Amino acid sequence: MTKPKPSNDEILDIATRTFSEKGYDGARMAEIAKAAGVNKATLYYRIGDKDILFTAVLKRIFGTKVGQLEEMLKTPQSAEAKIHEFAKILVLGEIPEQFGAIMLREIANGGRNLPDEVLPLMGRTVGVLEEILASGQKDGVFKPINPFLLHMALVGGCSLYATNGPIRRRVAQMAPKDSAIHKELPLNEAANHIAEMLLGGIRITRN
Amino acid sequence: MTKPKPSNDEILDIATRTFSEKGYDGARMAEIAKAAGVNKATLYYRIGDKDILFTAVLKRIFGTKVGQLEEMLKTPQSAEAKIHEFAKILVLGEIPEQFGAIMLREIANGGRNLPDEVLPLMGRTVGVLEEILASGQKDGVFKPINPFLLHMALVGGCSLYATNGPIRRRVAQMAPKDSAIHKELPLNEAANHIAEMLLGGIRITRN
DNA sequence: AAATGGTTTAACTGGATGGTTAAAATGAGT
DNA sequence: ACTCATTTTAACCATCCAGTTAAACCATTT
Numbered sequence: 001m002t003k004p005k006p007s008n009d010e011i012l013d014i015a016t017r018t019f020s021e022k023g024y025d026g027a028r029m030a031e032i033a034k035a036a037g038v039n040k041a042t043l044y045y046r047i048g049d050k051d052i053l054f055t056a057v058l059k060r061i062f063g064t065k066v067g068q069l070e071e072m073l074k075t076p077q078s079a080e081a082k083i084h085e086f087a088k089i090l091v092l093g094e095i096p097e098q099f100g101a102i103m104l105r106e107i108a109n110g111g112r113n114l115p116d117e118v119l120p121l122m123g124r125t126v127g128v129l130e131e132i133l134a135s136g137q138k139d140g141v142f143k144p145i146n147p148f149l150l151h152m153a154l155v156g157g158c159s160l161y162a163t164n165g166p167i168r169r170r171v172a173q174m175a176p177k178d179s180a181i182h183k184e185l186p187l188n189e190a191a192n193h194i195a196e197m198l199l200g201g202i203r204i205t206r207n
Numbered sequence: 208m209t210k211p212k213p214s215n216d217e218i219l220d221i222a223t224r225t226f227s228e229k230g231y232d233g234a235r236m237a238e239i240a241k242a243a244g245v246n247k248a249t250l251y252y253r254i255g256d257k258d259i260l261f262t263a264v265l266k267r268i269f270g271t272k273v274g275q276l277e278e279m280l281k282t283p284q285s286a287e288a289k290i291h292e293f294a295k296i297l298v299l300g301e302i303p304e305q306f307g308a309i310m311l312r313e314i315a316n317g318g319r320n321l322p323d324e325v326l327p328l329m330g331r332t333v334g335v336l337e338e339i340l341a342s343g344q345k346d347g348v349f350k351p352i353n354p355f356l357l358h359m360a361l362v363g364g365c366s367l368y369a370t371n372g373p374i375r376r377r378v379a380q381m382a383p384k385d386s387a388i389h390k391e392l393p394l395n396e397a398a399n400h401i402a403e404m405l406l407g408g409i410r411i412t413r414n
Numbered sequence: 415a416a417a418t419g420g421t422t423t424a425a426c427t428g429g430a431t432g433g434t435t436a437a438a439a440t441g442a443g444t
Numbered sequence: 445a446c447t448c449a450t451t452t453t454a455a456c457c458a459t460c461c462a463g464t465t466a467a468a469c470c471a472t473t474t
Contacts, residue, residue, distance in 0.1 A: 005452090023316065025232035029432060039453055044433070046451085104315040108308040109230065110373040123378045126388055148387040149368065149400050156363025161356065166317035171330045180355040181333055193356050200408025212422090236462060246423050251463070253421090 008046055011036045016057045020098035023105050024054055024113045055115045058106075061099055062121035065089065069128045079136030083154075083199055086129060087191040091158040096187055100159030126151050133202075142202050150198060157194040162187055215253055218243045223264045227305035230312050231261055231320045262322045265313075268306055269328035272296065276335045286343030290361075290406060293336060294398040298365040303394055307366030333358050340409075349409050357405060364401040369394055 006014075014036040018027045029050055033040040047053050068089045072082065093099065106114050129151050136142030172181045185193070213221075221243040225234045236257055240247040254260050275296045279289065300306065313321050336358050343349030379388045392400070 021317070023230060023232060023312075025230060026316075026319075028430090030430095040432090041434080041454085042452055050432070101315040104311045104367075105230075107367060107371045107374055108311040108315070109233075110228070110370070111377060112233075114374065114377075116377075119374075119378050120381055122374070123382045123386075123388070126378070127383070127386065130387060145404060146387055146390065146392070146400055148390065149364070149392070149397055150404065152368045152371075152397075153360050153364030153401050153404060156365075156367035157356070157360030158363075160311075160314060160363035161359045163317070164314045164359075167314055167321065167326075167329070170318060170321075170323075171326050171333070174327055175330045175334070179330075179334065180337060180353055181330070183353065183355065185353070185356070190356055190359075193353055194360050197352060197357065197360060197405050197408030200410070201404030201406065203407070205412050235460090237460095247462090248424085248464080249422055257462070 006036050006038060011038065011043065011047065012057055012060055015053055016061060016095065016098055016102075019054060019057055020095075020101040024050075024109075029053075051113070051115070054113055055117060058102070058114070058118045059121070061102065062118050062125075064093070065099060066121050066124045066128075068093075069125060073128055073131060079132050079139065079142060080199060080203070082132045083129075083202075084192060084195045086132065087154055087158050087195040088188055090155060091162045091187045091191045097163050097165070100162040103155070104159050104163065125155075129154070136202070141204055143204055145202055150202070153198055154195065158191050161185075161190045161194070213243050213245060218245065218250065218254065219264055219267055222260055223268060223302065223305055223309075226261060226264055227302075227308040231257075231316075236260075258320070258322070261320055262324060265309070265321070265325045266328070268309065269325050269332075271300070272306060273328050273331050273335075275300075276332060280335055280338060286339050286346065286349060287406060287410070289339045290336075290409075291399060291402045293339065294361055294365050294402040295395055297362060298369045298394045298398045304370050304372070307369040310362070311366050311370060332362075336361070343409070348411055350411055352409055357409070360405055361402065365398050368392075368397045368401070 011032075015027075015032050018032050018035065022028075027050075029043065030040050032053070033043040036043070038046075043053070047056060069086065072085045072089060075082075075085075077085065091100065126148060130147040133142055133145070133147045133150070137144060168181060172179070175181050218239075222234075222239050225239050225242065229235075234257075236250065237247050239260070240250040243250070245253070250260070254263060276293065279292045279296060282289075282292075284292065298307065333355060337354040340349055340352070340354045340357070344351060375388060379386070382388050
């Protein structure tokens with residue numbers, strides 16, 4: 001019956017979920033405070049205004065992803081395996097849909113609410129992919145392709161699939177019975193499949 | 208010096224741009240009215256409330272895309288060429304970024320503002336891609352893959368690239384000088400490159 | 415030129431929302 | 445137990461915003 005006062009980190013958890021579901025404009029400070037179990041003024045006292053809160057959310061979520069990517073980069077797997085890992089890291093995690101939704105929306109927004117501080121983190125995700133591709137090319141197993149466009153297709157495809165569940169199910173109801181849209185794939189399998197398709201265009205094939 | 212009163216279609220043009228730039232929550236009815244050169248009440252009189260306006264915008268933009276896709280489907284090109292066309296249709300058009308931005312945001316939103324009427328149109332874009340793939344498989348040139356995931360990667364990749372210009376340029380400023388992010392690709396080339404990568408994973412290769 | 419009916423307008427409303435404040439509660443150090 | 449800084453709270457405020465209203469406007473008909 002007691003309510004242990006939530007840590008700042010727990011507040012950020014709630015804020016992350018709210019922003020990922022409603023977007024920056026759609027999220028309400030009062031709503032976040034209530035969901036976190038703190039008074040609205042406490043939220044302002046502890047963390048700050050909406051911009052500061054959003055920045056904190058972005059820094060933490062992108063920071064976590066970049067950390068996982070850097071770790072993965074150090075492992076001794078093949079470049080090809082690392083592409084698969086890259087896709088899985090994007091799409092999985094404690095809170096799968098959230099990263100994708102926030103990323104998609106921020107991009108669609110032209111980064112209107114994106115503070116400078118998170119830009120290096122976004123840039124680093126591209127950088128990691130570039131390093132994987134460069135190493136694959138050095139080993140003579142990858143073609144030269146535009147890493148940034150691969151990044152778009154990989155991130156776009158995985159994030160879209162990770163977040164489109166609600167719409168997908170609504171569309172599925174009115175789609176032909178034999179449509180592929182009815183197949184509910186777990187996120188990691190979807191990420192694998194997308195990565196595999198793209199690897200088909202990257203891998204050097206002798207023919 | 209005279210101001211010819213804008214047609215409903217011109218109002219929809221403005222509304223489409225506003226919604227694509229700001230999103231549903233970020234767009235202001237007063238802003239749309241002013242930009243279109245009509246009184247706010249006129250906007251309500253002529254079209255209706257925010258939901259009705261948004262629905263009209265969605266129906267028109269998705270309807271146009273689906274129309275173009277259906278036309279393309281009828282042409283006598285190879286399945287492979289049609290995949291390329293598919294990507295180009297998504298990303299090009301009178302108002303390139305708008306479709307992508309609206310689509311990405313709607314998906315990230317879980318379709319909170321998406322009316323039932325546009326679902327068949329969204330479903331049809333997947334359907335068109337499925338038909339292309341089926342025909343390619345019948346001709347023995349395509350592997351069996353999950354069409355829905357191809358759709359994700361293609362739409363996601365192209366839409367992301369089409370809309371991420373502003374962020375990309377900001378990230379580029381703090382990226383290493385040799386990063387692929389600095390290369391400014393025209394949209395149709397980017398769409399081609401992404402389609403080509405994915406085709407690598409679709410095409411049947413003898414090896 | 416008066417009546418009619420569709421269209422546009424400025425002004426307004428009610429409720430929500432981001433942000434503030436002053437006072438109360440809490441707790442650590444003495 | 446007292447002091448003082450930190451934290452929490454309820455109440456408050458100014459602004460914004462979707463949507464409405466009643467009057468004005470204009471074209472056509474009679």
